[in-house]
Amino acid sequence: MEKANRSIHCTVTSCNYHCSCEDYCSLDSIQVGTHECSPTEEQCTDCMSFKKK
Ligand code: SF4
Incomplete structure (x- = not known):
């Protein structure tokens, strides 16, 4: 079971x-x-650690 990182x-x-x-x-x-x-809003940012299930 993976541990939730609450941060x-x-x-x-x-x-x-x-x-x-x-x-x-x-x-x-x-x-x-x-x-x-040149990012201007939150939609411009990504989690680069994403890995498809
Ligand atoms: S997209 Fe994946 S790697 Fe990125 S914060 Fe969420 S669970 Fe973590």
């Missing part, structure tokens, strides 16, 4: 690292990045 809230249930029973990530830390050259 990283996440609702991406299709990610392999999502803590299935609660809305937290199970990793110790994550990498956040962007797919834009």
Whole structure:
């Protein structure tokens, strides 16, 4: 059973690292990045640690 990291809230249930029973990530830390050259809003940022289930 993976451990919820209560410092990283996440609702991406299709990610392999999502803590299935609660809305937290199970990793110790994550990498956040962007797919834009000049990000202006939250939709421009991405969790680069995402891995498909
Ligand atoms: S790796 Fe990123 S997308 Fe996946 S559960 Fe953790 S925070 Fe969410």
